[in-house]
Amino acid sequence: MNLLVAEDQSMLRDALCQLLLMEDDVDRVFQAADGLEAIAVLQEETVDAAILDIEMPKKSGLDVLEWARANSDTKIIIVTTFKRIGYFQRAVKAGVDAYVLKDRSISQLMKTIHTVLDGDKEYSPELIENIISDDNPLSVQEQKILRLIAKGRTSREISLALYLSDGTVRNYTSNIFNKLGAGNRFEALKIAQEKEWI
The missing domain is CATH 3.40.50.2300 (Response regulator)
Structure with a gap:
């Protein structure tokens, strides 16, 4: 090139x-x-x-x-x-x-x-973190994880893609649920997409 x-x-x-x-x-x-x-x-x-x-x-x-x-x-x-x-x-x-x-x-x-x-x-x-609205409770890493969840990726696939351990991904996912008041991945994704947080 x-x-x-x-x-x-x-x-x-x-x-x-x-x-x-x-x-x-x-x-x-x-x-x-x-x-x-x-x-x-x-x-x-x-x-x-x-x-x-x-x-x-x-x-x-x-x-x-x-x-x-x-x-x-x-x-x-x-x-x-x-x-x-x-x-x-x-x-x-x-x-x-x-x-x-x-x-x-x-x-x-x-x-x-x-x-x-x-x-x-x-x-x-x-840079992205700087311009994200304060209303969005998700960190940049949590948003990345949710975007990968939206693509149907498993926790294992997400951990490989982001160079994180499985446990770390599970912790981030749990934090996402808590912040959004969601019971599962589908609910979390629906809330975040409706509010245009990802």
């Missing part, structure tokens, strides 16, 4: 590019030091996924995202240190494929890249 890394801090950009090039399925990694350079690369090269910082000179990562949505099929991944709600909401509105925080490993970033190339979205749980 061909990737683009747009990051104005050269040391960080170089390190990230070198690490990505060590991955077996990465063929080329283009670099951009600012938003205008990123757009120039997207115009000239075939890029499967672009990894963009938000705060860059000339044009921000959000500007590049909005340009790409109008002019390109490239998957866009915002990687940032900022948990600002406004940035996140603007990115989601523009159709960002993934919006994740920088405190992740290369293997986690590669997993995100594969997720978006498969057509799915990914947002850091911390």
